[in-house]
Amino acid sequence: MNTNGRYGIHGGQYIPETLMNAVMELDAAYRKFKDDPDFNRELTDLFNNYAGRPSRLYYAEHVTKDLGGAQIFLKREDLNHTGAHKINNVLGQMLLAKHMGKTRVIAETGAGQHGVATATVAAMMGMECEVFMGREDCERQALNVYRMRLLGAKVHPVDTGTATLKDAVSATFREWTTRIADTHYVLGSVMGPAPFPEIVRDFQAVISKEIKQQLHDLCGKLPDAVIACVGGGSNAIGSFYNFINDPSVRLIGCEAAGRGIDTNETAATISTGKLGIFHGMKSYFCQDEYGQIAPVYSISAGLDYPGIGPEHAYLHDIGRAEYVAITDDEAVEAFEYLSRTEGIIPAIESAHAVSYAMKIAPKMSKDQIIVITISGRGDKDVAAIARYKGENLYE
Amino acid sequence: MNSIREAFQNGKAFIPFITCGDPTLETTKKLAIAMEEAGADIIELGIPFSDPTAEGPVIQDANIRALSNHITTDDIFAMVADLRKEVKVPLVFMTYANVVFSYGTEKFASECKRIGICGLILADVPFEEKKEFSSVCDKYGVDLISMIAPTSNDRIAVIAREAKGFLYCVSSLGVTGIRTDITTDVGAMISNAKKNTDIPCAIGFGISTPEQATEMASKSDGIIVGSAIVKICAKYGENCVPYVAEFVKTMKKAIS
Ligand SMILES: Cc1ncc(COP(=O)(O)O)c(C=O)c1O
Numbered sequence: 221m222n223t224n225g226r227y228g229i230h231g232g233q234y235i236p237e238t239l240m241n242a243v244m245e246l247d248a249a250y251r252k253f254k255d256d257p258d259f260n261r262e263l264t265d266l267f268n269n270y271a272g273r274p275s276r277l278y279y280a281e282h283v284t285k286d287l288g289g290a291q292i293f294l295k296r297e298d299l300n301h302t303g304a305h306k307i308n309n310v311l312g313q314m315l316l317a318k319h320m321g322k323t324r325v326i327a328e329t330g331a332g333q334h335g336v337a338t339a340t341v342a343a344m345m346g347m348e349c350e351v352f353m354g355r356e357d358c359e360r361q362a363l364n365v366y367r368m369r370l371l372g373a374k375v376h377p378v379d380t381g382t383a384t385l386k387d388a389v390s391a392t393f394r395e396w397t398t399r400i401a402d403t404h405y406v407l408g409s410v411m412g413p414a415p416f417p418e419i420v421r422d423f424q425a426v427i428s429k430e431i432k433q434q435l436h437d438l439c440g441k442l443p444d445a446v447i448a449c450v451g452g453g454s455n456a457i458g459s460f461y462n463f464i465n466d467p468s469v470r471l472i473g474c475e476a477a478g479r480g481i482d483t484n485e486t487a488a489t490i491s492t493g494k495l496g497i498f499h500g501m502k503s504y505f506c507q508d509e510y511g512q513i514a515p516v517y518s519i520s521a522g523l524d525y526p527g528i529g530p531e532h533a534y535l536h537d538i539g540r541a542e543y544v545a546i547t548d549d550e551a552v553e554a555f556e557y558l559s560r561t562e563g564i565i566p567a568i569e570s571a572h573a574v575s576y577a578m579k580i581a582p583k584m585s586k587d588q589i590i591v592i593t594i595s596g597r598g599d600k601d602v603a604a605i606a607r608y609k610g611e612n613l614y615e
Numbered sequence: 616m617n618s619i620r621e622a623f624q625n626g627k628a629f630i631p632f633i634t635c636g637d638p639t640l641e642t643t644k645k646l647a648i649a650m651e652e653a654g655a656d657i658i659e660l661g662i663p664f665s666d667p668t669a670e671g672p673v674i675q676d677a678n679i680r681a682l683s684n685h686i687t688t689d690d691i692f693a694m695v696a697d698l699r700k701e702v703k704v705p706l707v708f709m710t711y712a713n714v715v716f717s718y719g720t721e722k723f724a725s726e727c728k729r730i731g732i733c734g735l736i737l738a739d740v741p742f743e744e745k746k747e748f749s750s751v752c753d754k755y756g757v758d759l760i761s762m763i764a765p766t767s768n769d770r771i772a773v774i775a776r777e778a779k780g781f782l783y784c785v786s787s788l789g790v791t792g793i794r795t796d797i798t799t800d801v802g803a804m805i806s807n808a809k810k811n812t813d814i815p816c817a818i819g820f821g822i823s824t825p826e827q828a829t830e831m832a833s834k835s836d837g838i839i840v841g842s843a844i845v846k847i848c849a850k851y852g853e854n855c856v857p858y859v860a861e862f863v864k865t866m867k868k869a870i871s
Contacts, residue, residue, distance in 0.1 A: 234712050234739045236669045237774075238764040238785060380675060381666060390668045397669070398789035400766060497712040497739070498666065510687050511717025512665040 225414020228537055230530035233413040235500045238397045246404070247415045249320045254422070259319065266311045267426065270344065271301045273308075275427075277434035277591070282561050290444065290584035292577060295431055295593045297455060298566065304596030305424060305455040306337040310406055312423030314341045317404035324348040324399075327406040328392040330357055330385035330451065331522035331569065332364025333596055334408030339373035349373040352391040354384040357521045364600060382515040385451075385525045389499055409452025410529035413500030417529050424458025431591055432462050439589065445470040445580070448593040449572040450543065451487075451522050453529035455595035460541060470542065473532060474572040476518030477545035487516035488545035489528040490536055498526075503533040519548040519608065522569040522596075546572040552608055554578060555598060567596030568605065619657065619705050619733055619758060619780045623815040627870040628656035628781075628837030629828075630817055631844050631863055632709065634677035635660050636686030640694040642853050644701075649860040651702045654867030657781075658702070659736070659839065662691055662710035669711075669738035671792030673842040676849060688718055692726050699731040707734030707760065707780070712748075720751045728755040734780045736760045742774050749779075763808060764788075765799040775811035782808055784835065786820045793842050794821030802834045825869035832870035840866060 253259040267273040276296040297305035329335030335351040342349035355377040381387040410417045448456035450473040463469040478486040496505040506514035506526040518524045535541035554575035606613040663681040749759040758780030818831045819839030
């Protein structure tokens with residue numbers, strides 16, 4: 221599936237020459253440490269003792285009863301240290317960076333979750349950390365900006381373009397070209413030039429590895445569907461990966477439709493994008509007829525990205541995974557529903573996945589199983605959702 | 616129309632860069648004509664892209680100015696077809712992979728041939744990905760220009776061996792933009808490249824003063840100047856033509 225950083229026609233390394241040796245150095249280091257027992261022992265120790273893995277697979281009894289169909293299990297990535305799946309990838313990449321002798325990390329962030337995870341691990345590992353975040357997102361997620369500063373990171377608001385996630389990614393790539401020797405770019409999703417999509421996937425694959433084991437222990441079988449939200453696609457590919465060769469398991473990625481896929485205010489890449497080349501990879505992108513990248517929109521800062529990781533584009537092409545679009549309104553409804561019904565406030569990103577489960581579960585039978593990945597916790601979103609509902613609440 | 620090789624035959628070549636449609640396509644056309652008159656040997660025309668990841672703030676802003684006027688690739692082709700009748704120096708496009716890919720690489724290259732564009736620089740297409748574009752460009756006689764950077768090290772030889780038109784030597788780490796100091800040993804980069812190719816080598820990124828121009832030209836076959844010119848365009852808008860022409864004259868003199 222995955223030779224030379226390609227997933228079918230997708231992937232590749234479309235980056236300036238200045239960065240080529242940096243990604244080649246990363247690739248060589250990854251090949252060296254990937255199967256190294258000491259590296260993996262260290263990583264497992266960090267996963268378990270620092271991030272709090274394995275994360276729980278929780279049977280959502282009340283949601284199951286209420287929806288009246290398939291049994292709903294929640295993969296609780298929201299219970300990880302720093303409150304999202306992002307820490308899995310950050311621990312992996314930063315351990316790798318440390319072994320490569322890097323002393324400084326840079327990262328982009330959308331919702332701020334990846335930035336917070338990077339700043340957190342940088343504090344713990346004693347590395348210098350700078351985070352690039354769209355000015356718009358800095359305002360939407362002001363608490364996370366302060367959190368990163370508290371952790372000792374420097375946060376650079378990005379004013380270019382739409383001042384959101386794609387601009388933060390561009391700014392971080394630009395920064396990397398100016399300072400490579402001591403610096404690793406901790407990319408936050410399964411995107412960018414090879415080997416990033418592969419590295420990030422491998423570090424997130426722990427999610428599906430655990431789901432498989434936990435569900436086996438609980439019910440002795442495979443799930444019928446695994447549902448996860450898709451921004452760049454890291455929590456989704458992590459949730460899918462160990463089920464790709466189990467054809468009975470439906471793999472469903474939920475993109476952000478924003479105000480609807482028939483409007484311009486959407487971030488649903490598979491539904492509205494077309495094949496293109498951007499941020500180092502060939503994949504699907506929201507763009508105009510001349511290839512100008514579209515200014516996308518979603519209520520969720522973490523899904524507000526005009527592209528999708530190349531492996532998802534491939535899974536879509538071959539029909540192995542399905543991609544659906546969930547609107548702001550539907551996500552907010554699911555956000556409130558899970559909070560009220562199960563006492564779990566999901567990240568607004570994860571609420572997109574919850575919403576699709578709410579649609580299909582009632583149509584499935586009671587012996588069927590849906591696993592929803594709750595990629596993060598919703599504390600960061602509470603104020604924004606209150607405002608969305610018309611309340612005058614500011615953090 | 617002259618060839619890229621010929622452009623390097625009357626001394627060191629001066630290669631100015633401007634962004635098409637900054638602020639209007641009419642200005643771009645006037646600028647190209649005036650720059651040829653002022654001594655430019657090749658003109659690099661940027662096709663604006665929404666997210667120019669290899670660009671510093673000066674050229675990023677030029678891209679935004681152009682795109683906010685809704686200038687499209689087709690508009691630029693029409694302008695260049697017109698311009699071609701009035702200038703003799705080689706014209707090359709500089710842009711990003713998605714602009715070409717989304718237009719259809721085949722259609723893009725055939726348009727380049729039709730309107731007399733002889734080279735194409737894609738900032739986000741390194742050696743590993745170039746075949747997808749060069750195989751099509753070759754068919755239409757458009758040179759896909761290769762770049763080497765201060766980090767290229769042992770990649771220089773392989774890149775240079777397959778390079779066409781001229782070799783673009785990136786002077787410094789980082790994105791485009793004016794620099795007070797160029798600290799890379801570009802001389803060493805170029806002598807390494809020259810062992811592997813006989814095409815001309817031009818240095819770009821960061822050059823803005825006549826002193827830098829003189830120094831960089833002494834180490835190469837020509838120099839590329841972008842941000843310093845685009846800055847003048849930003850300052851004077853549609854009235855920038857005489858100011859840019861004056862600057863080109865000064866820079867050309869500095870390398871003659
Ligand atoms: C909680 C949460 N879920 C999902 C995402 C989307 O990222 P990805 O698609 O890579 O999982 C983010 C990104 O910020 C996030 O914070």
